[in-house]
Amino acid sequence: MTDLQTQHRPVVVGGDPLRITDVVEVARNGARVQIGPTALDAVRATRSTIEALANDTVAHYGVSTGFGALATRHIPVDLRAQLQRSLIRSHAAGAGPEVEREVVRALMLLRIATLATGRTGVRDTTIEAYVAMLSAGITPVVHEYGSLGCSGDLAPLSHCALALMGEGPVRDADGTLMDAGEALAAAGIAPVELAEKEGLALINGTDGMLGMLCLALADLRRLVTTADVVAAMSVEGLLGTDDVFAADLQALRPQPGQARSAENMRKVLSDSAIRNSHRDPQACTRVQDAYSLRCAPQVAGGVRDTVDHATRVAEWELASAIDNPVVTVDGRVESNGNFHGAPVAYVLDFLAIVAADLASMSERRTDRFLDKARNHGLPPFLADDPGVDSGLMIAQYTQAAMVSEMKRLAVPASVDSIPSSAMQEDHVSMGWSAARKLRRSVDALSRVVAIELVTAARGIRLRDPLEPSPASAAVIDALSETVRVEPGPDRFLAPDLDAAHGAVVAGTVVAAAESVTGPLH
Secondary structure, three states: HHHHHOOOOOEEOOOEEEEOHHHHHHHOOOOOOOOOOOOHHHHHHHHHHHHOOOOOOOOOOOOOOOOOHOOOOOOHHHHHHHHHHHHHHHHOOOOEEEHHHHHHHHHHHHHHHHHHOOOOOOHHHHHHHHHHHOOOOEEEEEEEEEOOOOOHHHHHHHHHHHHOOOOOEEEEEOOOOOEEEHHHHHOOOOOOOOOOOHHHHHHHHHHHHHHHHHHHHHHHHHHHHHHHHHHHHHHHHOOOOHHOOOOOHHOOOOOHHHHEEEEEHHHHHHHOOOHHHOOOOOOOOOOOOHHHHHOOOHHHHHHHHHHHHHHHHHHHHHHOOOOOEEOOOOOOEEOOOOOOOOHHHHHHHHHHHHHHHHHHHHHHHHHHHHHHOOOOOOHHHHOOOEEEEEEOOHHHHHHHHHHHHHHHHOOOOOOOOEEEEOOOOOOOOOOHHHHHHHHHHHHHHHHHHHHHHHHHHHHHHHOOOOOOOHHHHHHHHOOOOOOOOOOOOOOOOOHHHHHHHHHHHHHHHHHHHHHHHHOOO
């Protein structure tokens, strides 16, 4: 963690809203976190409001009462510290596999950001300890199951709050599993003894689902551009036409994402000798390409526009202070429903739908390459000696299996609701579940596109001596550093597919294309 931290500027919370890139920097790249210069003043001001209510004879939710369906009980002063500890211990009830480190770091950052707004009523020492824990690379163990997305991501956030108290398992900056108290002591951080309202403030937010949304958006922006590059290569290798991607044709349907995808594809296909070899209408008898080629910008463009919409939702959420109750700017302590995850859950589900469709079209192009009846002169399955060699036959099977899984993952989680807390929480968002399945879908999409990339690269090589476009050639050259793209006898294929996936995820494909085309959208 230390080496990574030295390469990135600290991310400041408590001033302007966080950006999606800030979340990625902290979650994936280990950037440190700092509290803005005026944030602690706001935190102290609202804390004084909470402390003034602590001895009030009138019950105040989260300050002097129980929680959820137990909010009717007034808690005496001498039991309130125990109340906060009990809240965190009981709510840290997750189950199943351990959630990825980057997800936990993202949700910790986002909870800190809400605490730093001064609307939650925590003490300044509490937020400072949370920042220190995150910046030290201490990552609480959070589990796959436990959140209904309302009231926020209670169980995941409770596991993080438990660690702040010095309890429960964590992983240190090196990934070593240890007790939280031991990790805090090693980092010089004193465990926090929670005061009134603090337990609730630490767990009542949509931070887990929002963090996963931010990470998915960063991935999908890269993937949709990669998909444009690879689709253009497939059009080239399958002897398709780029005429349908003309700007004036795209302008007849002014969808902004479609225009950007079509422009990307035109740039990649520019100056292709393979394309020019069949440009003469007298020599080429095909009138129209299949939809998976001709309509690539329409589908990828729809994905782009969906990503843009989800980004707006994420940005609104990043500017929010999610807690219940909250301390308002004029000093009122009010209950509210802002913790409900529906707005985030909806776009998480929407993104899983478009990711599945983008993958579905990618798989169809791969299949066309492998079918001698549709690939316009290439060998069956792009095999070196068909019958002796199977070529890329089973790579398409792998692709199809992932696409089928992505279709199942596209079934919305946000339309489901199971009442909880004795019917007090009688409608929940399932936003955490929507986020978890989107992560699996984004990973599968990157692998599906990687298999199309390998297929298109081999198909283009088989058009030799015709030369591909300069952009396609640059991508194939970059890919060939780790993947065998030249036709030849069968060999162990999985490592090549894995290396191609690495090139997709690392941005190598887009960077290689842009070395010729200039910036792509």
